[in-house]
Amino acid sequence: MTNNERVIDVTDLRRVYGDERGSFEAVRGVTFSVGRGELFALLGTNGAGKTSTVELLEGLAAPAGGQVRILGHDPHTERDRVRPRIGVMLQEGGFPSELSVTETVRMWAGCTSGARPVGEALDMVGLGGRGKVRVKQLSGGEKRRLDLALALLGRPEVLFLDEPTTGLDAEGRRETWELVRRLRAEGTTVLLTTHYLEEAEDLADRLAILHEGRIAAEGRVAEVVAAQPSHISFELPEGYLLGDLPPLAPLGVTGHETEGRTVRLRTDDLQRAATGLLLWARDARVELRRLDVRGASLEEAFLRIARNAKNGTEPARDKEMAA
Structure with a gap:
């Protein structure tokens, strides 16, 4: 993968919480890159550093060390050059409960450069018939769909999806997968975090499994599985x-x-x-x-790393597979 193809480029990334009285290093030297139109899944055991890593990629905080480049720019110091070109679906959104679905999207569109029409955004996520419903009346799964609609409003080149199908039923999950596949086919670069291993195995071109702030396994899905x-x-x-x-x-x-x-x-x-x-x-x-x-499976790879974490042993980094 050449530098020109690297839409997301992360080198020796570090994040530290705390002060002089005590600190905790949540991200400890993470390095990976994601090419244009690629879907990269970031997996990990609880406390592995997924959210801490993604927040640095989204520009929500400055790293303690290392470097992040999104579309060639620092997402924290050059936020004005990055933010209009990315979409972010947080693990949990917060909406004014009294607004209708349409009012919520229209409000968000007013803050978004080149926003899609409200109706188009809602149709994309299956909420076209729910525009007049107040946010507080939506189910948990419908709120996740609304989160996704807002992330897609600006026609992002890079899309960050943090647990996008949590709360969705099986049909809703499959529909979201199909939407993500269409976006990727159109050239959108996607970074996905998920607890559903089937989701990562089905969607991802490549993935990394985090353990205690470091990458324990990385590569194409088939390669990570074949290592088990x-x-x-x-x-x-x-x-x-x-x-x-x-x-x-x-x-x-x-x-x-x-x-x-x-x-x-x-x-x-x-x-x-x-x-x-x-x-x-x-x-x-x-x-x-x-x-x-x-046969070997992604679940086996993940569980092996989880067992090492539980037993307090440090897993050896699987041989890195080049994209």
Whole structure:
């Protein structure tokens, strides 16, 4: 990715809270970039530094160290050059409760350069028929749609979405995903934070998983997933011990755990391991009960990092995958 293609460029970013009596470093040397028309998902365990990072990208605070460039400009010191070209959907918006939906969007449009027509913005998020309803009468999911409508008013080149589908039902979530895909196809660059791993896996071109203020894994979704092992679990047949199984290393098994009679194997070659195990069971004329063959997943990557956080261990940074 060349410098000209980097719409978001973050280098050794740091953020510190506190004063001389005590401080906490929430963001500790984060580096990544996002190209034009790309959707980049920022994931992380609770307290990992996602919100602290995004606020620096949005220009809401100055970093304690490092550098942020949005569309080639510092979003904090050159806010007047960045703000008209970005859209921001906060994790939780605040609207005057007595205003109608249309009045709220019209008020926001008055502060937005080149704003879309109010009706167009509401139609984009599925609120076209709710314009006369007061904000206080909207459901939680509808308020999130209104948040998104306001973020899209200025036809942003860069769109920050902080937990955009929280509170939406399954249909609303899917409709939002389709809208985000259309925006990306039109060239909008999107930075997304979400707790829904399915959302990140479905939408993102690339992602980073934060842990304690640092990036623990980064790359294309398929690459981050491929870095995780697949799993096979089953119950040992009656009368058999772990040592009665065929040699596991030649099958591509890299590790195993046992709990009672349940065996869980880890492998980087799921097809070879599963085939070898099933052929052994066939030849031994035994049944592998509760057999579960599960490929690597983004959930596995996230949970591995979360387990390390819980156990107080520092995860090794997965090999960085170039875009």
